[in-house]
Amino acid sequence: MTRPRARCSVSIDLDPIRCYYRIHGLGEPPEELRATIMRRAVPRFAQLFAARGIVATFFVVGEDLDPSFDAHDARAAHALLGELVAAGHELGNHSHRHPYELARLGAERVADEIGRCDALLRTVDPRPVAGFRAPGYDLSPVMVAELLRRGYSYDSSIFPAPGYYAAKAAVMGALAALGRPSGAVMTNPRALVAPTDPYRPSPKAPWRRGQAAIVELPIAVTPWLRLPAIGTNLLIAPRAIRDRVVDAMLGRSFFNLELHGIDLADADLDGIPGELVARQPDLRVPLAAKQAALGAILDRVLARADVITLRDAAAWAQREAA
Ligand SMILES: [Zn+2]
Numbered sequence: 169m170t171r172p173r174a175r176c177s178v179s180i181d182l183d184p185i186r187c188y189y190r191i192h193g194l195g196e197p198p199e200e201l202r203a204t205i206m207r208r209a210v211p212r213f214a215q216l217f218a219a220r221g222i223v224a225t226f227f228v229v230g231e232d233l234d235p236s237f238d239a240h241d242a243r244a245a246h247a248l249l250g251e252l253v254a255a256g257h258e259l260g261n262h263s264h265r266h267p268y269e270l271a272r273l274g275a276e277r278v279a280d281e282i283g284r285c286d287a288l289l290r291t292v293d294p295r296p297v298a299g300f301r302a303p304g305y306d307l308s309p310v311m312v313a314e315l316l317r318r319g320y321s322y323d324s325s326i327f328p329a330p331g332y333y334a335a336k337a338a339v340m341g342a343l344a345a346l347g348r349p350s351g352a353v354m355t356n357p358r359a360l361v362a363p364t365d366p367y368r369p370s371p372k373a374p375w376r377r378g379q380a381a382i383v384e385l386p387i388a389v390t391p392w393l394r395l396p397a398i399g400t401n402l403l404i405a406p407r408a409i410r411d412r413v414v415d416a417m418l419g420r421s422f423f424n425l426e427l428h429g430i431d432l433a434d435a436d437l438d439g440i441p442g443e444l445v446a447r448q449p450d451l452r453v454p455l456a457a458k459q460a461a462l463g464a465i466l467d468r469v470l471a472r473a474d475v476i477t478l479r480d481a482a483a484w485a486q487r488e489a490a
Contacts, residue, residue, distance in 0.1 A: 174473035176423040177385070177481045178466070179225040179260070179324065180213055181301060182206060183428055184232065185440070187266055190351030192447045193343045203241040204438055205429035206232050210248055212432040214255065216459065220466055223256040225478040227301045230264035230285030233292070246292055253293045258477040260299040260324075261285045268353040271306035278310045286318065298479040301325050305387065306356055312374045315382055322482035324385040324424065326375060328362045329396040364389055366422055366485035383485040385478055387426045390416045399427030403461045404453050414465055418472045422481060425469070432458060 185201040188194075210226070217224055228249065235242040249259060263270060264284040273281075282300065289297050300315050302308075302325035315323055336352065343350045362375040366385050370378025388397035390413055397413050405413070417423040434455035435445045445451040450458070469475060476484075 174418050174421060174423060175481060175484065176418070176425060176469050176473040176475050177225060177478045178217075178222065178425045178427065178469075178475060179227060179301070179478055180210075180427045180429055180431075181227045181262055182210065182229055182232065183262075183266060183303075183430065184229060185430070185444070187229075187303075188430065188444055188448065190268070191339075192444065193346075193348040193350050194443055194447075197444070198441065201440070202238060203232065203245065204440070205433065206241070206245050206248065208434075208438045209429040209432045210252070212455075212459065213427075213429075214252060214257075216432075216463055216466065217257070218255065219463075220470060222466060222470070222475045223258070223477050224475075225258040225260050225299065226252060227260040227262035228285065228289060229262050229266045230281075230288045231266075233288040234264070234284075249292045258299075258479045259289050259293055259297070260301060260478065261289060261297050261320075262301050263303055264288075266303045268304045268306075268351060270303050270311070271308040271356060272353065273310070275310050275313070278308070279314050282311070282314050282318070298322060298482060299324060299385075304353055305359070306353065307359070307374050307384075308356075309372050309374060312369065312371050312380060312382065316371065316380060320382060321486065322383045322385050322478060323369075323374070324387065324426075324478055326359050326362045326384055326386040327389070327396070327398075328360050328364055328386055329389045362386060365420065366481070366488070368489050383482050383489065385422075385424050385481055385485065388417055388424045397423075397425070399425065399431045399462070399465075400450055402465060403431055403458045404450050407461075407464075410461065410465065411468065414468050418469065422485070423469070423473060424478070424481070425465075427462075432462070 189197045232245045263281045299322045305327040307325040359375040369384045371380045
């Protein structure tokens with residue numbers, strides 16, 4: 169008897185450099201870094217995926233496609249994302265301006281953030297957008313209501329990793345003590361006890377199981393210890409640890425591997441300022457090493473799992489739930 173193959177989805181959050189400046193309390197980045205992630209990192213992901221015949225889900229921040237911010241950058245992003253869609257990749261909604269406080273905002277602001285990104289994504293791919301990921305992994309009932317209203321089939325924001333939560337609290341506390349508060353917002357700790365496998369959420373408390381007509385696809389954490397199995401950690405981990413985490417995830421029915429655009433950025437090649445490099449250990453690892461690590465992860469995944477978009481994973485999870 170052969171074991172059924174596992175399923176894996178690979179997603180990339182395209183947070184612009186501005187977001188990292190905000191997390192680290194650095195103010196606004198230089199203007200020329202506005203589209204660095206889109207222009208420099210996205211083609212690198214596309215190349216790694218094309219070489220392996222993998223389709224992925226790219227979570228787009230709407231402002232990158234918004235001509236009212238920068239018409240030239242928006243046109244370039246439109247062309248690039250269009251190529252991704254033509255290659256079979258999925259585009260997901262990562263809000264319009266990536267406000268870390270989105271989970272604390274009311275229905276009108278949430279509808280505006282989700283709606284504007286949705287409209288911009290449809291200028292690239294006219295098919296209905298299927299999925300959403302909240303900024304800062306923080307999902308609120310208000311967001312779920314908006315996703316249901318729009319007929320989205322999934323959300324993928326829940327990240328039940330206490331270690332990530334503790335690390336974020338430590339960084340935010342240290343910055344506050346320095347009088348330079350982080351622009352990040354503390355994630356709702358209730359999500360830490362959320363299920364780690366796909367589930368139908370409760371509309372009023374989406375970190376719990378319920379009957380909402382949408383599926384939650386939680387971001388990967390390891391069995392038992394709930395260590396975050398996300399790209400930013402895996403790409404800079406020693407190989408033996410990386411392999412063990414990937415193998416543990418492949419033992420589950422679904423591995424939701426989350427990456428960020430910045431994971432394939434290179435401080436030197438992409439002109440990322442020292443003030444940010446000093447605060448992000450992954451930016452001190454050369455691009456070639458990170459590309460090799462991601463390639464090795466994907467090859468290990470492909471040996472045991474089928475790689476599908478989150479849209480297709482949601483359809484599978486819906487069938488399982490029915
Ligand atoms: Zn993000």
